[in-house]
Amino acid sequence: MEAVPATTPSTAPATAYDCCVKVSVHIRPLIGDEKLQGCDDCVVVVPGKPQVQLGTHSFTFDHVYGSTGSPSSVMFEECASPLVDGLFQGYNATVLAFGQTGSGKTYTMGTGFKNGYQTGLIPQAMNALFNKIESLQHQVEFQLHVSFIELHLVDLAGSERAKRTGSDGMRFKEGIHINKGLLALGNVISALGDEKKRKEGAHVPYRDSKLTRLLQVSLGGNSRTVMIACVSPADINAEETLNTLKYANRARNIQNKPVVNRDPVSNEMLTMRQQLEFLQAELCARGGNSSAELENLRERISWLEATNQDLRRELHEYRMRGVAIDQSEMVSANVGDSFFMKNERLKRGLQSVDSSDYPMNESGDSGAIVEEAANELEHTLRQDSMDKELHELNTWLQQKESEMRLFEGCDTMTLKQHFGKKLTELEEEKQAVQIERDRLLTEVENLSASSDCQTQKLQELHSYKLKSLESQVREETRNQVQLSRQKQKSDEAAKRLQDEIQFIKAQKVQLQHKIKQEAEQFRLWKASREKELLQLKKEGRRNEYERHKLQALNQRQKMVLQRKTEEAAMATKRLKELLETRKYSRENSATSNGNGANGQNNEKSLQRWLDHELEVMVNVHEVRHEYKKQNQMYLAVLRQAYEFASKGASPPRGKNAFPRACSLSPNARMARISSLENMLSVSSNSLVSMASQLSEAEERERAFASRGRWNHLRSMADAKKLLQYMFNSLAHARCQLLEKDLHMKEMEEQFIGILRQSELRRKEIGKELKAREQAVAVTLASSPSVNSYNSLKHVADEMSDPLSPSSVPAPKQLKYTAGIANGSVRESAGFLDHKQKMVPVGQFALKKSPLVGNSPGKLWRWKRSHHQWLLQFKWKWQKPWRLSELIRHSDETVMRSKPLSQALPEVMYHHRRH
Numbered sequence: 001m002e003a004v005p006a007t008t009p010s011t012a013p014a015t016a017y018d019c020c021v022k023v024s025v026h027i028r029p030l031i032g033d034e035k036l037q038g039c040d041d042c043v044v045v046v047p048g049k050p051q052v053q054l055g056t057h058s059f060t061f062d063h064v065y066g067s068t069g070s071p072s073s074v075m076f077e078e079c080a081s082p083l084v085d086g087l088f089q090g091y092n093a094t095v096l097a098f099g100q101t102g103s104g105k106t107y108t109m110g111t112g113f114k115n116g117y118q119t120g121l122i123p124q125a126m127n128a129l130f131n132k133i134e135s136l137q138h139q140v141e142f143q144l145h146v147s148f149i150e151l152h153l154v155d156l157a158g159s160e161r162a163k164r165t166g167s168d169g170m171r172f173k174e175g176i177h178i179n180k181g182l183l184a185l186g187n188v189i190s191a192l193g194d195e196k197k198r199k200e201g202a203h204v205p206y207r208d209s210k211l212t213r214l215l216q217v218s219l220g221g222n223s224r225t226v227m228i229a230c231v232s233p234a235d236i237n238a239e240e241t242l243n244t245l246k247y248a249n250r251a252r253n254i255q256n257k258p259v260v261n262r263d264p265v266s267n268e269m270l271t272m273r274q275q276l277e278f279l280q281a282e283l284c285a286r287g288g289n290s291s292a293e294l295e296n297l298r299e300r301i302s303w304l305e306a307t308n309q310d311l312r313r314e315l316h317e318y319r320m321r322g323v324a325i326d327q328s329e330m331v332s333a334n335v336g337d338s339f340f341m342k343n344e345r346l347k348r349g350l351q352s353v354d355s356s357d358y359p360m361n362e363s364g365d366s367g368a369i370v371e372e373a374a375n376e377l378e379h380t381l382r383q384d385s386m387d388k389e390l391h392e393l394n395t396w397l398q399q400k401e402s403e404m405r406l407f408e409g410c411d412t413m414t415l416k417q418h419f420g421k422k423l424t425e426l427e428e429e430k431q432a433v434q435i436e437r438d439r440l441l442t443e444v445e446n447l448s449a450s451s452d453c454q455t456q457k458l459q460e461l462h463s464y465k466l467k468s469l470e471s472q473v474r475e476e477t478r479n480q481v482q483l484s485r486q487k488q489k490s491d492e493a494a495k496r497l498q499d500e501i502q503f504i505k506a507q508k509v510q511l512q513h514k515i516k517q518e519a520e521q522f523r524l525w526k527a528s529r530e531k532e533l534l535q536l537k538k539e540g541r542r543n544e545y546e547r548h549k550l551q552a553l554n555q556r557q558k559m560v561l562q563r564k565t566e567e568a569a570m571a572t573k574r575l576k577e578l579l580e581t582r583k584y585s586r587e588n589s590a591t592s593n594g595n596g597a598n599g600q601n602n603e604k605s606l607q608r609w610l611d612h613e614l615e616v617m618v619n620v621h622e623v624r625h626e627y628k629k630q631n632q633m634y635l636a637v638l639r640q641a642y643e644f645a646s647k648g649a650s651p652p653r654g655k656n657a658f659p660r661a662c663s664l665s666p667n668a669r670m671a672r673i674s675s676l677e678n679m680l681s682v683s684s685n686s687l688v689s690m691a692s693q694l695s696e697a698e699e700r701e702r703a704f705a706s707r708g709r710w711n712h713l714r715s716m717a718d719a720k721k722l723l724q725y726m727f728n729s730l731a732h733a734r735c736q737l738l739e740k741d742l743h744m745k746e747m748e749e750q751f752i753g754i755l756r757q758s759e760l761r762r763k764e765i766g767k768e769l770k771a772r773e774q775a776v777a778v779t780l781a782s783s784p785s786v787n788s789y790n791s792l793k794h795v796a797d798e799m800s801d802p803l804s805p806s807s808v809p810a811p812k813q814l815k816y817t818a819g820i821a822n823g824s825v826r827e828s829a830g831f832l833d834h835k836q837k838m839v840p841v842g843q844f845a846l847k848k849s850p851l852v853g854n855s856p857g858k859l860w861r862w863k864r865s866h867h868q869w870l871l872q873f874k875w876k877w878q879k880p881w882r883l884s885e886l887i888r889h890s891d892e893t894v895m896r897s898k899p900l901s902q903a904l905p906e907v908m909y910h911h912r913r914h
């Protein structure tokens with residue numbers, strides 16, 4: 001039996017019962033011929049079990065009928081009836097009779113009926129089939145198609161044996177013979193009445209099936225299959241029986257895959273359901289996509305964060321490496337054009353450091369520039385990353401919103417309408433089925449009162465229909481529940497989508513706020529950094545100016561010192577020569593006087609002696625003058641050295657302080673100190689040399705004081721001649737002095753004229769300078785380092801005359817008792833004048849009175865003071881002591897710890913005290 005048409009197979013699973021071919025053995029009794037031949041029964045049925053034994057062989061089947069097994073009458077109920085029920089569920093059904101010739105196949109199937117007696121499976125199946133059709137005739141329209149095929153598998157041996165046994169039926173010597181024809185089934189059909197049309201409006205799918213008797217070569221397929229193995233118990237057929245049992249036993253292992261066949265309406269319904277399921281799946285898929293996209297976005301964010309981390313790490317390495325940044329490494333970093341731009345800027349920053357545009361900070365400024373470029377790079381990367389994130393969020397949001405619009409629009413309406421319509425239809429069907437069921441229940445109750453045969457049949461039919469209706473009600477209820485669930489899922493999906501949109505919007509607002517905040521922070525930092533850079537540039541220019549000025553100062557100081565030292569050296573050298581010459585000539589004169597030289601020679605000799613004595617006196621005065629100037633220079637340089645040695649730690653003390661020491665770089669400061677050291681060394685040597693000659697001159701003068709200067713004059717005539725010579729010399733000198741005074745007066749007048757012009761010019765320049773200063777002051781108005789600007793002015797002041805006596809307070813110099821240094825050429829008798837006070841060189845040059853005034857002095861006082869000072873000087877300065885070494889090894893020197901205002905007077909005190 002087969003359900004037609006074969007349409008889309010159902011996805012309903014087949015039960016375990018349905019999967020395997022059911023095999024039952026039907027053992028017929030010994031028939032007449034066999035009894036006549038005296039055959040014995042060789043097939044044994046194990047009592048109570050579906051087990052058959054043949055000789056030593058034992059076989060187990062689903063059922064065993066005949067012999068001592070189950071009665072044949074129950075075969076239909078157990079084997080065929082479930083298949084007939086399955087027909088109405090859409091399953092194909094196959095009952096296969098298998099066995100050797102004369103084993104009882106025809107008998108079992110019931111096709112050999114006579115006189116209308118129906119005992120075989122087919123007639124019983126027909127009865128059951130039409131009974132069921134009858135019971136459903138009000139709801140279902142059935143169409144029955146009947147065909148009959150008998151397939152004979154004949155072998156020669158079998159046919160010969162059949163001839164021998166005299167069995168009836170169609171025999172062929174070879175091959176397969178198919179006889180097709182309708183049996184008397186038509187009588188069965190006509191007996192059950194006309195074809196039934198299904199009730200209009202009913203929605204129950206019906207199944208169209210046909211019964212097929214088919215000897216299948218292959219038993220597998222889309223059908224519930226039962227195989228009845230017919231066997232003869234006669235021992236003469238034992239061999240064929242054994243083969244049959246073996247084959248039948250193997251047939252139990254055959255697996256079938258029966259599926260429900262459905263009609264077009266059912267298919268339409270199924271298609272609609274599938275569409276619904278598809279839409280539902282689509283809906284879920286959309287929701288699923290959202291989470292997938294979310295996951296994707298999260299992965300991207302993770303990736304971006306990881307990339308950001310890598311870039312930060314690289315950045316940190318670049319910072320550590322500083323100037324050793326290689327562009328190729330940047331290329332490998334692959335972080336985009338902005339990165340290269342920043343890299344270039346970074347490199348430019350580093351190059352600018354190399355080019356020493358800003359020498360004020362030789363060690364740390366490159367770090368600041370790298371830091372700046374790094375900060376900018378970080379900012380760009382952060383902005384890029386957040387922009388990308390925002391873009392992603394926007395895209396995501398747009399997508400979700402379009403999905404939401406789709407959901408809220410026609411699609412949602414269609415779905416809702418669809419669900420609503422389906423639910424209504426199901427409800428109507430359910431109600432119709434329930435009404436029908438109630439009607440039948442009422443009929444059954446009425447019929448149960450009567451007890452005739454016809455009524456009994458109707459009652460059974462109604463019961464069957466009731467069962468069917470109950471089943472339909474359950475199915476409709478299930479469908480309703482399923483549709484309700486789908487609708488609920490749809491609503492949930494919409495809610496989920498709305499939540500996602502809200503979440504994305506919140507994230508977007510948060511990100512926008514973050515971007516704004518980060519941009520504002522960067523803007524503030526950038527403004528502060530630019531202001532800082534501007535300040536650094538100003539200070540850099542200022543420091544550069546100071547550096548150049550300082551170099552010029554060094555150079556000028558060196559030149560002045562060199563000139564003064566050369567002059568002092570020349571004066572000292574001449575004094576030394578004079579002293580040595582006089583010593584030699586005195587020895588000679590002593591010799592000549594002893595020999596009684598003539599008067600002419602004696603007069604000349606006395607004149608030379610007098611000239612020499614005057615020259616020595618003048619030269620001593622010159623050396624002393626050089627000594628004073630050298631000493632002033634030495635003290636000025638020493639003071640500057642103290643300033644630099646103390647790093648300007650002491651507070652600036654007025655206009656003459658040196659605050660620039662603290663603003664200089666360490667190298668510039670050390671260079672300056674080294675230069676000052678050299679100057680101190682040169683000056684010290686010069687002072688020592690001059691002091692030595694002055695000391696010798698003092699010794700000489702002392703000798704004159706003890707034995708008298710004029711003792712070697714032997715006669716009045718010599719004295720008169722010498723006096724005359726002195727008078728002439730003095731007159732000549734005075735005349736020369738007068739001429740020089742006149743000349744100086746002229747020069748003074750010229751100088752005053754020039755001075756006036758210069759004064760006018762100075763005023764003009766002063767005005768110009770004032771205007772410039774005002775401009776600079778305006779420029780530096782925002783600059784906090786006004787003190788640096790003041791220090792600039794100090795440098796300029798210092799440069800006006802760095803070695804001028806004014807750089808050392810004059811009163812302190814004047815307290816220094818110079819002894820012979822204060823002696824006057826005019827004061828030949830009183831060589832020393834203790835009342836004479838030293839005056840600044842500037843005053844000394846312009847004032848003539850100190851030179852011509854009386855200043856007797858005391859050589860011994862000068863000698864003592866100078867000698868002790870010299871010892872002190874040697875102890876202090878001739879030691880292998882270097883200022884720079886002291887500074888390098890310890891900044892905690894006494895000089896640094898003491899304020900400059902105390903340190904310098906202490907040095908001066910040594911001079912004054914001794």
Ligand SMILES: Nc1ncnc2c1ncn2[C@@H]1O[C@H](COP(=O)(O)OP(=O)(O)OP(=O)(O)O)[C@@H](O)[C@H]1O
Pocket residue numbers: 027028029031066099100101102103104105106107108112162167168169
């Ligand atoms: N269960 C049974 N009880 C009594 N008689 C039976 C039974 N089965 C078969 N017979 C008898 O055995 C004989 C052979 O049976 P049947 O014709 O059905 O065999 P068959 O298998 O159809 O033979 P073939 O293959 O040649 O058609 C018949 O006379 C039949 O009446």
